[in-house]
Amino acid sequence: MKKVEIYDPAMCCSTGVCGPVVDPDLTRIASAVYSLEKKGFTIARYNLTSDPGAFVENEIVNQVLVEKGPEALPVVLVDGEIVKVAAYPTNEELAEWFDTTPADLQEKPRVRVSVNFGK
Structure with a gap:
C-alpha cells in the first residue's frame, strides 16, 4: 500500500479550512x-x-525548503519520493496512487453541533 505525505505551508489550523475566506x-x-x-x-x-x-x-x-523557500509548499511525497512541489495533488492523482476512484474522495466530515440558548 502506498504512503502519501503532504507538507502544508503555514496555516492557522490543521486543515487550513477556517477563517472568512476558505481556499476551495x-x-x-x-x-x-x-x-x-x-x-x-x-x-x-x-x-x-x-x-x-x-x-x-x-x-x-528540508532540502526543498532550503533551496526554494516556503513558496515551494505544499510538498507531496509518495513512498518517500517527491511527486509534487508548490501544488496539492488532484483527486485523480490521489485516486490513482491509492487505486480508488475520485468519487470515493469526496466524503465530508460530519460534526454534530449542539446549540444551547442559555437554558
Whole structure:
C-alpha cells in the first residue's frame, strides 16, 4: 500500500479550512484526506505552523525548503519520493496512487453541533 505525505505551508489550523475566506482547494484536499483515512489508507498532512519538526526531520522536504523557500509548499511525497512541489495533488492523482476512484474522495466530515440558548 502506498504512503502519501503532504507538507502544508503555514496555516492557522490543521486543515487550513477556517477563517472568512476558505481556499476551495484546501476544502477539497481536506475532504479527500478524510475519505482516504476513513477507508484505512496511509496518508498524512503536516502543517508548518503546528508541526515544524516534521519538516526538519524529513531530509527531502528540508532540502526543498532550503533551496526554494516556503513558496515551494505544499510538498507531496509518495513512498518517500517527491511527486509534487508548490501544488496539492488532484483527486485523480490521489485516486490513482491509492487505486480508488475520485468519487470515493469526496466524503465530508460530519460534526454534530449542539446549540444551547442559555437554558
